[in-house]
Amino acid sequence: MAKVTTRIASLEVVFVLAVLAVLGRAAQLQIVQRSKWESEAEEQRKLRVVLPARRGGIYDRGGVALAITQEYFHVGIAPNEVEGRAATITAIARSLELPASRVRRDFAKNPKWIYYHGPFTGAQVQALRKMPGIHLTPEFARHYPAGSLARSVIGGLNSDSGNGASGIELALDSILTGVPGEEVVLRDRAGRSYESPSRLVSDPVPGEDVYLTLDAELQEIAEHGLDDAIERLKAAGGDVVFMDPSTGELLAIASSHRVDHDLIGNRPSFFTDPFEPGSTAKLFTAAALLSLHRVDSTDEVYGEEGTWSMPGRTKPITDAHTTHGNLTLAKAIEVSSNIAMAKFSQRLSATEQYDALRDFGFGSPTGVEFPSEARGRLPTPDQWKPGFNGPSVAMGYSFGVTPVQLAAAYGALANDGVLLTPTLIREVRSPEGEVRYRHKPEPVRRAVRRDVVQTLREYLAGAVGEGGTGERAQLVNYTLMGKTGTAQRFEGGHYVHGSYTASFAALFPADDPQLVVIVKIDDPKGDYYGGATAAPVTRSMLQEALATRRSAIDRRRLATSEAPATSDTASRVEPEAATSVVLPWPLSGDSTKARDRLPVPNVLGANLRKAAVALHRRGFQMALRGSGQVVRTSPAAGDSLTAGGTVTVWAQ
Amino acid sequence: MLWLLLFLGVAAIVLARRTAALETARRLNVLREERTGLEAERAALQRDLRLTLGRQELGRKAENRLGLHQPADSEFTVFRLPAPDHR
Numbered sequence: 042m043a044k045v046t047t048r049i050a051s052l053e054v055v056f057v058l059a060v061l062a063v064l065g066r067a068a069q070l071q072i073v074q075r076s077k078w079e080s081e082a083e084e085q086r087k088l089r090v091v092l093p094a095r096r097g098g099i100y101d102r103g104g105v106a107l108a109i110t111q112e113y114f115h116v117g118i119a120p121n122e123v124e125g126r127a128a129t130i131t132a133i134a135r136s137l138e139l140p141a142s143r144v145r146r147d148f149a150k151n152p153k154w155i156y157y158h159g160p161f162t163g164a165q166v167q168a169l170r171k172m173p174g175i176h177l178t179p180e181f182a183r184h185y186p187a188g189s190l191a192r193s194v195i196g197g198l199n200s201d202s203g204n205g206a207s208g209i210e211l212a213l214d215s216i217l218t219g220v221p222g223e224e225v226v227l228r229d230r231a232g233r234s235y236e237s238p239s240r241l242v243s244d245p246v247p248g249e250d251v252y253l254t255l256d257a258e259l260q261e262i263a264e265h266g267l268d269d270a271i272e273r274l275k276a277a278g279g280d281v282v283f284m285d286p287s288t289g290e291l292l293a294i295a296s297s298h299r300v301d302h303d304l305i306g307n308r309p310s311f312f313t314d315p316f317e318p319g320s321t322a323k324l325f326t327a328a329a330l331l332s333l334h335r336v337d338s339t340d341e342v343y344g345e346e347g348t349w350s351m352p353g354r355t356k357p358i359t360d361a362h363t364t365h366g367n368l369t370l371a372k373a374i375e376v377s378s379n380i381a382m383a384k385f386s387q388r389l390s391a392t393e394q395y396d397a398l399r400d401f402g403f404g405s406p407t408g409v410e411f412p413s414e415a416r417g418r419l420p421t422p423d424q425w426k427p428g429f430n431g432p433s434v435a436m437g438y439s440f441g442v443t444p445v446q447l448a449a450a451y452g453a454l455a456n457d458g459v460l461l462t463p464t465l466i467r468e469v470r471s472p473e474g475e476v477r478y479r480h481k482p483e484p485v486r487r488a489v490r491r492d493v494v495q496t497l498r499e500y501l502a503g504a505v506g507e508g509g510t511g512e513r514a515q516l517v518n519y520t521l522m523g524k525t526g527t528a529q530r531f532e533g534g535h536y537v538h539g540s541y542t543a544s545f546a547a548l549f550p551a552d553d554p555q556l557v558v559i560v561k562i563d564d565p566k567g568d569y570y571g572g573a574t575a576a577p578v579t580r581s582m583l584q585e586a587l588a589t590r591r592s593a594i595d596r597r598r599l600a601t602s603e604a605p606a607t608s609d610t611a612s613r614v615e616p617e618a619a620t621s622v623v624l625p626w627p628l629s630g631d632s633t634k635a636r637d638r639l640p641v642p643n644v645l646g647a648n649l650r651k652a653a654v655a656l657h658r659r660g661f662q663m664a665l666r667g668s669g670q671v672v673r674t675s676p677a678a679g680d681s682l683t684a685g686g687t688v689t690v691w692a693q
Numbered sequence: 694m695l696w697l698l699l700f701l702g703v704a705a706i707v708l709a710r711r712t713a714a715l716e717t718a719r720r721l722n723v724l725r726e727e728r729t730g731l732e733a734e735r736a737a738l739q740r741d742l743r744l745t746l747g748r749q750e751l752g753r754k755a756e757n758r759l760g761l762h763q764p765a766d767s768e769f770t771v772f773r774l775p776a777p778d779h780r
Contacts, residue, residue, distance in 0.1 A: 105743070111736055112729045163729035164737065170726055179729075186740040261748050517767035585748075588764045657767045 088226045089242070093181050094219025095472075097248030099195055099209060101257040102290075102467050103591065106186045108195050108210070113160030115178040120148055120155065122174035129172060136168050137161055191260050193309040194253070194294060194411075194465065208309065209251065209465065211412045216469055219248040249477060252468040254290035256593040259283055259586055263293040266582040267560075268304050271297055274565035274574055280311040281582070282448040282559040285593070286455035286548070288482045289463045291409070292556070292593045294445070298563075312409065315417045315441030316561065319528030320377040320510070320571070321546045322398075322437035324497055325450065326386055327370055329397035331493045335388040338496075341367035342384040349380045353428035358383050358436070361527070361570065362510060375503040377510045377525060379436045386435035391422035394434055400488040401450040401460065403442050408462045408485075417442045437528055448559045450488070451546045454497055455554035458489040498522060502551055505576075507649055507668065514547060514576035515650075516583060517657040519599070523547030523558075523579070525571035530564060540564045545575035549583055555594055558583065641688055643678035644671050649692055662687040669693045 070078060099108040116137065123129045130148060134141035137157055147155050159165075160182055169175045183198050196208020204218065205211035222245030263281040271279055278298035284291050296310040308314075330336040344364045350357045362376045373381035386394065398404065404419030418441035425431065433439035442450075445463055453460040462483040469478040489497070501522035505511035510525040526544040529536045544561040548554035560575040560582070568574065586592055587599075639659055644652035652671045656663045664687050673691040676682050744750060755761040 106736075106739060109736060111733055162733035162737065163726070163731075164733040167726070167730040184736055186736055187743055188740075258748070265749060517765065519766060584766050585763060587766050 086228060088228055090224050090226050092222035092224055092245045094221050094245035095181060095247040096183065096203075096219065097217040097250045097472070099217070100250065100252050101191075101255050101260070102252060102292075102593075103257065104252070105257040107191060107253070107255075107257070108183060108185050110181050111184045112163055112179050113182045114163065114166045115159050115180065116157040116161060116166060116169065117176040117178065118155040118157075119174045119176065120152065124173050129174065132168060132172065133157075133175075136165055138165070187257065190257060190264065191253075191255055191294075193296060193307050194255065207412065209253070209410070212410045213251055213466070213469075217248040217251060220246040222246070247472040249472065250470045251466060252470065253465055254285075254288075254292060254467045254480070255294070255465070256283075256292045258589050258591060259293040259593050260295065262582055262585045262589070263295040264297070266578060266585065267295045267297050270560075270562060270574070270578040271299065271304060274562060274567065276562045276566070276574075277564040278310070279562040280314075280444040280559070281561075282311055282444045282557070283586075283593070284445075284448045284452055284463060284557040284559075286452035286461075286554055286557050288480070289449070289452065289461035290467065290480065291445070291448075291463055291465055309411065309413075311444040312411045312414045313443070315415055315443050315446075316542050316544075316563075317438050317440070317528040317531060318442050318447055318544060319437040319526035319542065320379075321447060321524050321526035321544050322440075322442070323374055323377065323382050323435065324454070324500065324524055325397055325401050325403075326382060326389070326394060326435040327374060327500060328401070328489045328493055328497055329389055329393055330370060330385055331496055332397070332490060333389070333393060336370050336385060338369065338371065341369050342373075342381050344368050344378060345380050347380070349383070351383060351428075351432060354432070358432070371500050371503055374500040374524070375506070375509045377504070382435040383432035386431045389431065391425045391427075391431055394431055395419070395422045395425075397489075398434070398440065400486065401453060402446055402485065402488070403440065403450065407443075407446055407449050408483075409445060410465050414445075415443050417446050437526060444559045444561055447544075447546055448557050451548060451557045451559070453488040454494055454501070455548045455557060457491050458487050458494040460485040460488040498548075498551075501548065505547075510570070510572040511545060511547075511576045513572055514545060514580045516580060517654065519549070519583075519587075520551040520650075521547050521549040521579075521583070522551045523576070525576055527569065527571045541569045543569055543571040543574040545571050545579050547579050547583075550599065553598055555598060556583075556586075639681060639683075641674060641676050641678055641680050641682055644674060644690070645678065647671050649690070652690055652692075656688050656690075664689045665692070666690065667692040 096110040098106060098110070100106055116133075118129075118133070120126075126148065130141065130144045133139065134144045137159070139157070160180060166177055170177065181203075185192065185195070192208075194208055196210040196212075197206050198204065198210055199206040205214035210217065223242040225242060263283060267279050267281045270276070276299070278296070281293065281295045282291065283293040294309075294311045296308060297304045298308055298310065299305075327336075344360065344366060346365065347360045348357050349359075358379050360376075360378050360380055362378075364372070364376050364378060368376070368378055368381040370381075370385060372378070373385065389397075398419055404417055406414045406416045420430070420440070430439050449460060449463050452463075462485055464480050464483070466478070467480050468476055470476055501524055502520070503509055504524050505515050505520075505522055511523050514521060514523055524546050526542075526546070528542045528544075529538075530540040530542055531537075532540070542561060542563055543565050544559070547556075547558040547560075549556045549558060558579050560579045562574050562578070565574045586594060639661075641661070642655045642659055644655050647655070648670055649665065649668065653663050661682065666689060669692045671690055671692050675689045675691075682688065752763065
């Protein structure tokens, strides 16, 4: 009996121990290891999904989309889930713009899965969304609606990470990139996912939109104008910069380079490639001479009849446009005399010349929002060879500038001597359209005194005036001022014989500059001078810009800055009232016959430019005899002539 | 019994809310898909407009079909605004 009792007691103990073990294990799982098992269960039941954020768009100053992010789709098909195979094949072929025969062939292979990578737009896949067996995989991708327009500025994305790889995409990556969201998707035992609206952890926040300072229409003019010029001049490449001097906003920047006979515009050389500016830089030495009172308006140097063997230089300095006798500083700029500038530069120390160039921003990056901007090349005075670098710098050699640096420096001349930081960013807006940043002009320093600027602008006006090297840039109804440049190209450690960089720097219009224009042509063939190549290109681009419907040029300001007549002739050459000219439509080749006869304006005593402006404004052509002031016209002032007819002008 | 009815009532409300939320989510998805499609269509149309109205294309057509040409600056006039005291 005792044995039985013992056995029962033992069983009870075992049973109690077993129950305790179960309870202990339960306590271990549910109390001690609770969080561990809880999270493991969550892991099995839920899936955390990252919701990608849409990247911000890049637009021009008027809102033209240059880079936007769109949702694209890859299409997967499970043939065994498809209902109505023939209809599905037709719908797929039509929507994805694939040959029906190809889709049919893909289905005929009886695969478990058919995949079309695409990527296809939302509009393309819209009709396929509801069809059974068709599975869409969304993906954000960058789209450039304006094609190649300004692509070297906009840059691109890294194909792996989707982050900015170059240009504005890289420079403003942190602004353009949004914050990804997160949601939790429920999963069943079979691994199928179920979306649940209550499981959204955080919404994705789209990136901010960037509005550039570029004007799409002006950009198009610059790009096509440059390409046409490169083709016509059989050049190796070139750059164009349009800048608003009052704000530093870059309105258009184009570069194009010949690679294996094709013109490629993907290298932003306007920011990255320094070049020796040649005569366009003579003005900066002139600024130093005037600021330091080393030259006055009557000082002259001898022009050496176009060739001068300067002591200390192995090669003689030559002038392309030979002038006889002495030259003032103004005349030296007007005819672009290397000899006169070299002689004048001897009145400056190396440090003074260097400081003047530094004041205009050369030798340091401008600070424009571009990731790979070059600083240019400006040796410090201790590296200058006495008697060599000074004259070279005065002629625009021995230092290198980028086209944008040159634009900023000329901008200072238009801006009463204050150098501004050029910019590409006009505004940054939130996805809701709220303005987060708006550009304000950023003065760097006063590069030159106001009174000196006035004199320099007179020099610039002379350089595009009658007999000036930039005469071919001049428009008929509006005046501009500017300076040509032609510099031998320095490649591979030496100057290349017969290879030049032609350039032209202009302020338009002359009396109230709204635009700084830099045109640079690399290695043009034939007549390679800046006045014959870059200057006419500037003129045609400005004409196109003036004729655009929505131009970056302020026409209200322009209306008050048309080329004015001289004060003594103004009353005579200005028409009293507007003259209506009615032309038949459609226009025919000889439609001028139907035009009214108009009185010839009185231009006696006016200089040739003013006379040309007055005659062209009335619609007449001008034939010129002599130079100087107008002494006679035929027909005479007051006589009538058919609009479009030619007035012969004698001047002396 | 009362507790059971209360439980069933609460369960029915939860179920109805869940059903409504899922239906709203489904409708939201459909609208999101439609928006994606429309955005893609808009981008395609903008690109076409840009190409069609671009200076290259429009200029070429204006020259070839209408016999027009790019005006020189002497061929257009910017009207002067009257001085403020004459307005």
